[in-house]
Amino acid sequence: MSDLADDMRVAGTAVVLRDGDEGLEVLLLRRPATGSFPGAWVFPGGRVDPGDESAGDGEEQAALRAAVRETREEAGIGIRDLATLSRWVPPVETPVRFRTWFFLARECGDQLKPNAGEIEEAVWMTPRRAFDRHATGALTLFPPTWVTLHALLEHRRVDDAFASLSAVARYETHMQKLESGMRALWAGDEEHPGAPGAAGARHRLTMGTPPWTYERD
Numbered sequence: 038m039s040d041l042a043d044d045m046r047v048a049g050t051a052v053v054l055r056d057g058d059e060g061l062e063v064l065l066l067r068r069p070a071t072g073s074f075p076g077a078w079v080f081p082g083g084r085v086d087p088g089d090e091s092a093g094d095g096e097e098q099a100a101l102r103a104a105v106r107e108t109r110e111e112a113g114i115g116i117r118d119l120a121t122l123s124r125w126v127p128p129v130e131t132p133v134r135f136r137t138w139f140f141l142a143r144e145c146g147d148q149l150k151p152n153a154g155e156i157e158e159a160v161w162m163t164p165r166r167a168f169d170r171h172a173t174g175a176l177t178l179f180p181p182t183w184v185t186l187h188a189l190l191e192h193r194r195v196d197d198a199f200a201s202l203s204a205v206a207r208y209e210t211h212m213q214k215l216e217s218g219m220r221a222l223w224a225g226d227e228e229h230p231g232a233p234g235a236a237g238a239r240h241r242l243t244m245g246t247p248p249w250t251y252e253r254d
Contacts, residue, residue, distance in 0.1 A: 045126075045134045045135065045136045046084055046085070046133070046134065046135045046136070047084065047085045047096045047099065047100055047103075047135065047136050047137075047138075048082060048083055048084045048085060048100060048103060048135040048136070048137040048138070049082055049083070049085065049089075049099075049100030049101055049102070049103035049104035049105075049107065049137070049138050049140065050079075050080045050081070050082030050104055050137055050138065050139045050140065050181075051064075051080060051081050051082055051104040051105070051107070051108045051116055051119070051140055051142045052080050052122060052139055052140065052141050052142065052185055052189075053080070053081065053108060053112075053114075053116050053142045053143070053144050054141065054142065054143060054144070054189075054195045054198060055143070055144045055161060055195060056194055056195050057161060057163065059163050059166075060163055060193050060194070061163065061164070061189060061192050061193060061194055061195055061197070061198060062161040062162060062163055063080070063161070063162060063163075063164060063167070063186065063189060064080065064081065064108075064112060064114075064144070064149075064159065064160075064161060065078045065079070065080065065159075065160055065161075065162050065167060065182075066078065066079055066080070066081055066111060066112060066151065066156045066158070066159050067156065067157045067158040067159075068156070068157065069154070069155070069156075069157055074179060076177050077177045077178065077179055077182070078167070078176050078177060078178060078182065079179070079182055080139070080182060080185070081104070081107050081108040081111045081112050082103070082104050082107050082108070082137070083103060083106075083107040083110075083111075084103065084135060085099045085100055085102075085103045086103065086106075088106075089102040089103045089106065096136075096138075097121060097124075097138055100137070100138035100140075101119055101121075101138070101140055104116075104119065104138070104140050104142070105119070108142075110152060110155075111151065111152050111155060111156050111159075112149055112150070112151060112152075112156065112159045113147065113148070113149060113150025113151065113152070113159075114144060114145060114147035114148075114149060114150075115144075115145040115147055116142040116143065116144060116145060117142065117143050117144075117145055118141075118142060118143045118199070119140040119141070119142045120140060120141045120142075120199060120202055121138060121139075121140055121205050122139045122140055122141050122185070122202065122205070122206065123138075123139040123181075123185070123205060123206040123207065123208060124136065124137070124138050124139070124205060124206075124207050124208070125137045125138075125139065125181045125208045125210065126207075126208065126209040126210065127210055128210050128211060128212045130212070137181070139181070139185060141198060141199060141202065143195060149161075164186045164187075164189040164190045165190060167186050168186065168187075168190070168248070171183070171247055171248070171249075172247045172248040173247070174247060180210065180221045180242055180244070181208070183242065183249060183251075184208070184242060184251065187251055207224070208223050208224075209223065209224060209231060209232070210222070210223060211223075211229055211230055211231065213228070215243070215245065217245040217246070218243065218244050218245030218246070219244045219245075220241055220242065220243045220244065221241060221242045221244065222240065222241050223240045223241070224240065225238055225239075225240040225253075225254065226238060226239055226240040226241050227239070228241075234254070238254050239252035239253060239254050240252070240253045240254065241253075
């Protein structure tokens with residue numbers, strides 16, 4: 038597929054939702070202390086493999102297949118009703134870069150069976166619970182996961198989250214080093230080097246001592 042033939046790899050991530058007693062829940066997986074995203078809590082997903090590609094399809098469809106496959110491999114469950122949520126491009130300084138498509142998905146009622154050695158823990162958690170644990174340092178999140186969970190905070194039910202979908206959000210991340218941490222900038226922020234907004238415009242996540250601060254005009 039021609040749009041996969043550049044110098045950046047492609048991946049697919051599934052933001053798997055279900056309705057729980059306390060409201061909308063999302064599937065989060067804890068990575069091992071070594072390897073990719075060490076010790077972090079992430080959504081299931083991974084890179085596009087040759088088997089995910091099909092003649093005539095673009096990278097988005099290949100990424101969707103990867104998200105379905107990886108969710109089965111990592112968490113042992115099937116998913117359905119996938120809808121494109123966002124696309125993330127990592128900072129230029131990232132050693133191995135993946136352009137990653139995020140898809141909202143519904144679970145199929147399967148029992149979680151985390152893949153031993155690849156996944157330490159798999160749990161259903163409300164976005165609010167994830168944020169509370171992150172604020173105390175009990176849970177590690179990376180910016181794409183944090184921002185995605187932040188957007189889910191306002192939804193009570195899975196249907197609400199799907200009904201809110203509109204244009205695919207595109208995030209090309211630029212990192213700033215601060216005295217007390219790091220800041221991620223995205224298009225529309227006044228300091229984003231590739232797609233700056235007007236003076237004073239904000240689209241950023243400031244990451245120091247938790248809780249982190251998200252600003253978007």
